[in-house]
Amino acid sequence: MMIKPSIPKGTRDFGPAVVKKRQYIFQTIRETFELFGFQPLETPSMENLSTLTGKYGEEGDKLIFKILDNGDILGRAQQAKDSRELATLLCEKALRYDLTIPFARYVVMNQHELALPFKRYQMQPVWRADKPQKGRYREFYQCDADVVGSNSLLNEVELLLIYDRVFSKLGMQGYEVRVNNRKILSGLAELIGKPELLTDITISIDKLDKIGLQGVQQELLDRGLSQQDVDIVNSFLQIQGNNQEKLQQLQVLLQSSPVAQKGIEELSYVLNSGLANFNSPPIVDVTLARGLNYYTGMIVEAKGPASVKMGSIGGGGRYDDLTGLFGLPGLSGVGISFGVDRIYDVLEELQLFPATAQQSTKILFLNMGEASMPVAFKHVMQLREQGISAELYHEPAKMDKQMKYADKRGIPYVVIIGESELQENNVSAKNLQTGQQDKVAMDDLLGYFYCLVS
Amino acid sequence: MMIKPSIPKGTRDFGPAVVKKRQYIFQTIRETFELFGFQPLETPSMENLSTLTGKYGEEGDKLIFKILDNGDILGRAQQAKDSRELATLLCEKALRYDLTIPFARYVVMNQHELALPFKRYQMQPVWRADKPQKGRYREFYQCDADVVGSNSLLNEVELLLIYDRVFSKLGMQGYEVRVNNRKILSGLAELIGKPELLTDITISIDKLDKIGLQGVQQELLDRGLSQQDVDIVNSFLQIQGNNQEKLQQLQVLLQSSPVAQKGIEELSYVLNSGLANFNSPPIVDVTLARGLNYYTGMIVEAKGPASVKMGSIGGGGRYDDLTGLFGLPGLSGVGISFGVDRIYDVLEELQLFPATAQQSTKILFLNMGEASMPVAFKHVMQLREQGISAELYHEPAKMDKQMKYADKRGIPYVVIIGESELQENNVSAKNLQTGQQDKVAMDDLLGYFYCLVS
Numbered sequence: 001m002m003i004k005p006s007i008p009k010g011t012r013d014f015g016p017a018v019v020k021k022r023q024y025i026f027q028t029i030r031e032t033f034e035l036f037g038f039q040p041l042e043t044p045s046m047e048n049l050s051t052l053t054g055k056y057g058e059e060g061d062k063l064i065f066k067i068l069d070n071g072d073i074l075g076r077a078q079q080a081k082d083s084r085e086l087a088t089l090l091c092e093k094a095l096r097y098d099l100t101i102p103f104a105r106y107v108v109m110n111q112h113e114l115a116l117p118f119k120r121y122q123m124q125p126v127w128r129a130d131k132p133q134k135g136r137y138r139e140f141y142q143c144d145a146d147v148v149g150s151n152s153l154l155n156e157v158e159l160l161l162i163y164d165r166v167f168s169k170l171g172m173q174g175y176e177v178r179v180n181n182r183k184i185l186s187g188l189a190e191l192i193g194k195p196e197l198l199t200d201i202t203i204s205i206d207k208l209d210k211i212g213l214q215g216v217q218q219e220l221l222d223r224g225l226s227q228q229d230v231d232i233v234n235s236f237l238q239i240q241g242n243n244q245e246k247l248q249q250l251q252v253l254l255q256s257s258p259v260a261q262k263g264i265e266e267l268s269y270v271l272n273s274g275l276a277n278f279n280s281p282p283i284v285d286v287t288l289a290r291g292l293n294y295y296t297g298m299i300v301e302a303k304g305p306a307s308v309k310m311g312s313i314g315g316g317g318r319y320d321d322l323t324g325l326f327g328l329p330g331l332s333g334v335g336i337s338f339g340v341d342r343i344y345d346v347l348e349e350l351q352l353f354p355a356t357a358q359q360s361t362k363i364l365f366l367n368m369g370e371a372s373m374p375v376a377f378k379h380v381m382q383l384r385e386q387g388i389s390a391e392l393y394h395e396p397a398k399m400d401k402q403m404k405y406a407d408k409r410g411i412p413y414v415v416i417i418g419e420s421e422l423q424e425n426n427v428s429a430k431n432l433q434t435g436q437q438d439k440v441a442m443d444d445l446l447g448y449f450y451c452l453v454s
Numbered sequence: 455m456m457i458k459p460s461i462p463k464g465t466r467d468f469g470p471a472v473v474k475k476r477q478y479i480f481q482t483i484r485e486t487f488e489l490f491g492f493q494p495l496e497t498p499s500m501e502n503l504s505t506l507t508g509k510y511g512e513e514g515d516k517l518i519f520k521i522l523d524n525g526d527i528l529g530r531a532q533q534a535k536d537s538r539e540l541a542t543l544l545c546e547k548a549l550r551y552d553l554t555i556p557f558a559r560y561v562v563m564n565q566h567e568l569a570l571p572f573k574r575y576q577m578q579p580v581w582r583a584d585k586p587q588k589g590r591y592r593e594f595y596q597c598d599a600d601v602v603g604s605n606s607l608l609n610e611v612e613l614l615l616i617y618d619r620v621f622s623k624l625g626m627q628g629y630e631v632r633v634n635n636r637k638i639l640s641g642l643a644e645l646i647g648k649p650e651l652l653t654d655i656t657i658s659i660d661k662l663d664k665i666g667l668q669g670v671q672q673e674l675l676d677r678g679l680s681q682q683d684v685d686i687v688n689s690f691l692q693i694q695g696n697n698q699e700k701l702q703q704l705q706v707l708l709q710s711s712p713v714a715q716k717g718i719e720e721l722s723y724v725l726n727s728g729l730a731n732f733n734s735p736p737i738v739d740v741t742l743a744r745g746l747n748y749y750t751g752m753i754v755e756a757k758g759p760a761s762v763k764m765g766s767i768g769g770g771g772r773y774d775d776l777t778g779l780f781g782l783p784g785l786s787g788v789g790i791s792f793g794v795d796r797i798y799d800v801l802e803e804l805q806l807f808p809a810t811a812q813q814s815t816k817i818l819f820l821n822m823g824e825a826s827m828p829v830a831f832k833h834v835m836q837l838r839e840q841g842i843s844a845e846l847y848h849e850p851a852k853m854d855k856q857m858k859y860a861d862k863r864g865i866p867y868v869v870i871i872g873e874s875e876l877q878e879n880n881v882s883a884k885n886l887q888t889g890q891q892d893k894v895a896m897d898d899l900l901g902y903f904y905c906l907v908s
Contacts, residue, residue, distance in 0.1 A: 005559045005780045008500050008547050013560055016493030016574070023494070035838040037815040037845035039470030040477070044593055045499065045549075045579060046462050068520040068545055070583040074537045083528045090544070091522055093462050095499075105459045106467055115862035117848055120470070125499060129524040139498055152848040154827075161835075275831045326459045361491040373608075377729045381615075384489040391491035394571055394606040408569035 010130070010138030016360065017410075022344060024357035025170070026123055029143055029338055032165050033121040036158055038145050041120045043102035046093045055101050055325065063129045065138075066091035095127040099144045100322065100335075107148055108326040116149035116331075135341065146335030148323070156270045156298045156318065159336045160282050163302050163314060166338070168279045171352045174305030175313075178285035181267045182295045182317065184250060187260020188236055191253075192229045199293060200224070201233065206289035213237065239286050243271055246284045266297060294319040300336060304346040313342045360389060362453040363413045364406045367393040372417045379415070379427075379445055386446060388453055406432060413453070415445075464584070464592030470814065471864075476798060478811035479624070480577055483597055483792055486619050487575040490612055492599050495574045497556035503548045509555050509779065517583045519592075520545035549581040553598045554776065554789075561602055562780040570603035570785075589795065598770075600789030602777070610724045610752045610772065613790045614736050617756050617768060620792070622733045625806045628759030629767075632739035635721045636749045636771065638704060641714020642690055645707075646683045653747060654678070655687065660743040667691065693740050697725055700738045720751060748773040754790060758800040767796045814843060816907040817867045818860045821847040826871045833869070833881075833899055840900060842907055860886060867907070869899075 007013060014022065030040075052064055066087050073090050080086035096102055099122045107118060123143045130136055145162065147155045160177060167175040185205070189198040200223040204216050211219070216237070220230050239249045247268055254260035271282060282300070290299045297318030304310040316336030323331045347353050363383060365376040376392050383390040391411075393402045406414050416428040427445060430437045440448045461467060468476065484494075506518055520541050527544050534540035550556055553576045561572060577597045584590055599616065601609045614631060621629040639659070643652040654677040658670050665673070670691070674684050693703045701722055708714035725736060736754070744753045751772030758764040770790030777785045801807050817837060819830040830846050837844040845865075847856045860868050870882040881899060884891045894902045 003504065005505060005562055006502060007498055007559075007563075008502055011498035011500055013498065013563070014496040015560075015564065016495060019494040019496050034814060035841070035843050037843060039814050040473040041470060042468040042473050044461055044465035044467065045581070046465055046593065048460060048462055050457065051459060062524065065524075066522040067549070068522050068541055070516065070519075072537050074534060074540055077531045077534070077540055080528060080531070083526050086528050086531055087522055095521070105461075106469075108459055109461075109467070110469065115859050127499070139500065147848075150848045154831075154846065154848050274828050277835070360488060360493050374728050377608075381731070387489070389489050389491060392608065394601075394604045394608050405569050 008138070010132030010136075012137060012139070017358065020360065021347070021353050021357050022340065024353065025340055025343055025347070026141075026143070028169050029166050029340075030121070030123065032162055032169070033145050035165075036119075036145075036162055038119045038121040041103065041106060041122045042124060043096065043099075043106055043122070045096055045125075047096060047102060047105070049088070049091055049094045051105055052094050052097055052101060056097055060097065064097050065095040065127045065129055067093040067095065069093075096124070097128060098126050099124060099142045099337075100146075101325075103144070103146060103148075104322045105326055107331070108323050108328045111328055114149075117147050117152075117155075118149055119145070119147045121145040135345075137341070141340050143338040143340050144335055145337075146333050148333040149331050150334075151332050153266060153269050153273070154275070155334050156266075157273050157276050159316065159334065160270065160300065161276050161278070163300070163336065164278045164280060167302070170343070170347060172305060172343075172346060172350070174307065175280060176303045176306075177280065177282040177300060178288050178303065179267065179270065179282045179298060179300045180285055180288040181263035181298050183259050183263025183266065183297065184254065184286065185263075185289060187254045187257035187263060188233065190257045190259060192225065192232055194225070194229065197224060202289045202293075205233075205237070205287055208237070208287050237287055243281075243284045246286065247271075250286065263297075270298060290315060290317060294322065296320045298334065302338075304342070305350065308346050308349050310342050310346050313339045313346065315339075359410060359412065361391050361409060361411045362388055363390040363415055363449060364402070364409075364411045365390065365392045365415045365417065366399065366402045367396045368416065368418045369396040371419070372422055375422065375442075376415070376417050379417075379442070382446055383449060386450065388449060413449070462592070464586030464590075466591060466593070471812065474814065475801070475807050475811050476794065478807065479794055479797055479801070480595075480597070482623050483620050483794075484575070484577065486616055486623070487599050489619075490573075490599075490616055492573045492575040495557065495560060495576045496578060497550065497553075497560055497576070499550055499579075500547045501550060501556060501559070503542070503545055505559055506548050506551055506555060510551055514551065518551050519549040519581045519583055521547040521549065523547075550578070551582060552580050553578060553596045553791075554600075555779075557598070557600060557602075558776045559780055561785070562777050562782045565782055568603075571601050571606075571609075572603055573599070573601045575599040589799075591795070595794050597792040597794050598789055599791075600787055602787040603785050604788075605786050607720060607723050607727070608729070609788050610720075611727050611730050613770065613788065614724065614754065615730050615732070617754070617790065618732045618734060621756070624797070624801060626759060626797075626800060626804070628761065629734060630757045630760075631734065631736040631754060632742050632757065633721065633724065633736045633752060633754045634739055634742040635717035635752050637713050637717025637720065637751065638708065638740065639717075639743060641708045641711035641717060642687065644711045644713060646679065646686055648679070648683065651678060656743045656747075659687075659691070659741055662691070662741050691741055697735075697738045700740065701725075704740065717751075724752060744769060744771060748776065750774045752788065756792075758796070759804065762800050762803050764796050764800050767793045767800065769793075813864060813866065815845050815863060815865045816842055817844040817869055817903060818856070818863075818865045819844065819846045819869045819871065820853065820856045821850045822870065822872045823850040825873070826876055829876065829896075830869070830871050833871075833896070836900055837903060840904065842903060867903070 068090055069092055076089045080089050125139050126142050127139050163177050185202055186198055189195045189201055204219045208216050217230050239246050247264055250264050288301055295317040299317035301312050302314035304313045318334040320332050321329055322333050365380055380390045380392050414430050421427050426439050426441050429440050522544055523546055530543045534543050579593050579595050581593050617631050639656055640652055643649045643655055658673045662670050671684050693700050704718050742755055749771040753771035755766050756768035758767045772788040774786050775783055776787050819834055834844045834846050868884050875881050880893050880895050883894050
């Protein structure tokens with residue numbers, strides 16, 4: 001019996017219309033990365049399991065997709081005492097879980113050939129065995145740019161400019177790029193006198209959007225802060241005003257912490273370097289924490305327009321010593337990533353995809369039979385040579401069947417070369433949206449369409 | 455202890471220079487596919503194991519990479535009697551083995567929405583647990599274009615034109631596209647009176663390049679043909695001349711076979727339709743067999759220039775009933791594929807990659823310290839806005855360190871804005887290949903570089 005075909009849960013087919021729109025997003029990001037001097041890297045889908053294990057926390061380890069070794073595995077399986085050990089015995093390889101660890105692994109493996117700083121971008125799928133749900137997939141693209149081997153804050157400025165350019169190019173008015181500095185949060189923990197609770201404080205603050213100020217305060221108490229500590233965090237979180245005002249208040253509140261002062265200084269440079277002209281200047285957000293522990297300097301998060309409830313569409317920050325995991329300590333890095341699936345949803349909801357990202361073939365020549373086919377095809381090939389995508393319908397079917405094909409494909413123009421057109425040496429060109437129909441001399445066809453569709 | 459990081463055997467990292475060149479190949483193919491009205495499709499890396507099993511023969515089944523189910527697998531493992539059963543018990547999913555089966559699966563799943571004929575292209579990696587060796591990888595890209603749902607030979611003509619355009623655009627002089635028709639081979643088996651041996655005959659002829667005419671004859675005898683049969687095959691294989699002459703000889707030799715006559719007629723139409731102007735016309739090759747059994751009409755193979763010993767750089771053909779595997783019979787299809795890895799090797803060996811496919815950043819502004827940074831960066835951003843990739847070195851390091859970076863990155867121009875340049879309101883622009891150095895007024899910088907690098 002034939003089973004109805006399906007795809008694994010949490011995965012997606014991308015049909016032509018969706019691929020075209022996704023390509024438009026990728027292309028906008030890629031072009032920007034390259035203008036800023038970032039270079040493409042592609043790593044294998046499979047990594048050695050040992051490269052990935054232990055890099056994403058205990059929860060992360062469970063979500064790594066492992067690849068079964070080929071060949072004789074039965075004997076090995078029989079030695080396992082639990083499922084976890086079984087997986088390790090049967091699998092040498094696993095699917096990429098993110099782009100950061102493979103990047104670090106690549107840098108270490110190629111450290112002697114690379115020109116540092118190494119500015120790389122990478123756009124590839126990653127796989128996670130998360131429970132699939134709305135907006136969360138088991139296969140999805142990540143889209144990262146990182147600079148490794150440079151402490152210069154120029155990199156921070158450039159990465160913020162990349163966000164600014166990409167979101168502007170995508171026409172996403174109202175996007176926000178929010179920045180903070182991890183050293184400021186460290187300073188806060190210092191001020192309280194509990195630097196060992198930095199992670200707890202960070203994790204709690206990170207939930208502000210979800211659980212509100214009350215919730216954060218309660219969680220901080222639960223995590224071992226005194227009421228007095230919580231009051232300090234509270235006054236920190238309530239810092240307001242424009243960027244300059246916020247930086248000044250931070251300076252006052254955290255004046256006793258040298259590390260915080262360093263963080264404020266870095267943040268201030270990034271925002272006021274005099275280098276950058278932002279379309280939409282980054283906003284200081286002291287409540288921005290970002291859960292990941294490895295950040296040590298600037299942290300950044302990008303949000304779509306407020307009219308679309310979408311949350312973060314990108315994020316990043318500076319980290320130290322990423323390559324130390326693989327035996328190459330002392331390289332600082334800073335990077336950002338784009339959330340392509342969410343950016344897609346924002347553009348879709350606000351109808352911001354340009355027409356060019358939604359069309360493929362521009363002109364369909366109807367197939368009017370043997371006599372006109374060579375003439376029609378000659379024009380099709382001429383249009384293609386000029387970079388205009390054109391097709392001749394594959395067979396001399398009934399007119400309405402051919403028109404239906406044009407419609408279903410979203411082809412904006414059809415051209416008819418029938419007997420009368422052949423005799424008069426012209427063609428009928430029809431705009432399917434407006435219904436307008438023109439007679440065009442055959443010799444003028446290229447010029448006619450060149451202006452309309454390129 | 456830190457283990458030296460590595461990647462799984464048979465997989466590859468693609469560093470920036472290689473990715474850029476690969477993108478150039480992909481982009482050339484993609485552009486051509488789209489000009490001809492083909493639409494992009496992307497399917498998930500993972501398919502249900504049941505979708506793939508049994509589609510690639512017994513050998514193929516063994517080469518499918520299976521993905522271990524997450525969660526509790528120990529209990530299931532204990533029921534297995536052999537390694538094969540164990541794999542089936544532990545794995546629901548597997549990695550894509552080719553692009554054809556996922557395409558067929560997609561067509562069946564979306565049959566009610568698709569506009570037929572469906573012209574799709576797909577460029578994605580596939581995975582095979584082959585023994586890695588020179589030129590054979592466990593992860594590699596396939597690059598396919600297929601038309602499904604049309605019997606029109608116009609599709610054959612267009613696919614041959616796609617080969618012609620892509621190889622021409624890539625500058626690959628001396629490429630050859632060879633065509634045959636599976637019906638002609640069927641006719642040959644008919645003529646011999648042993649249609650049941652078609653597969654044996656095809657497989658043997660397919661080895662002509664490797665084992666020579668003598669070898670093929672011996673193998674045919676071993677496979678059950680009489681000496682008389684072999685003589686007929688022999689006279690078939692020795693058909694020579696130009697396309698027209700070959701077609702005429704085929705007509706005579708196979709006149710008693712209606713199916714062969716149909717094949718000759720199809721081949722003749724494809725070559726002489728009057729529709730196509732080839733840069734390098736396809737060549738009839740009666741010895742072209744292609745091992746795969748599912749071809750039923752035209753078969754085609756593309757070869758690189760004879761000066762490069764590379765063998766096939768592409769192939770394809772017409773097949774019937776691909777979607778029948780998933781319960782949708784009666785759809786005919788025809789397709790071609792490009793061997794991107796081999797095309798890469800050909801272009802590399804013949805030094806055919808254009809300079810633009812090998813550069814990233816065009817201009818490096820040296821970092822001459824605080825005072826000149828804002829001026830330099832302003833120009834960097836102006837160049838970027840004009841689509842010219844430029845960078846400011848990340849810190850005011852020693853000149854030779856900065857020059858070394860430019861050199862290692864293959865950046866063709868550096869710009870210096872030092873104290874004297876700031877005073878004189880100009881810049882020094884240096885071509886690193888020729889050594890030529892120009893003084894350029896700051897206001898003219900954009901114009902100066904616009905001609906040089908775009």
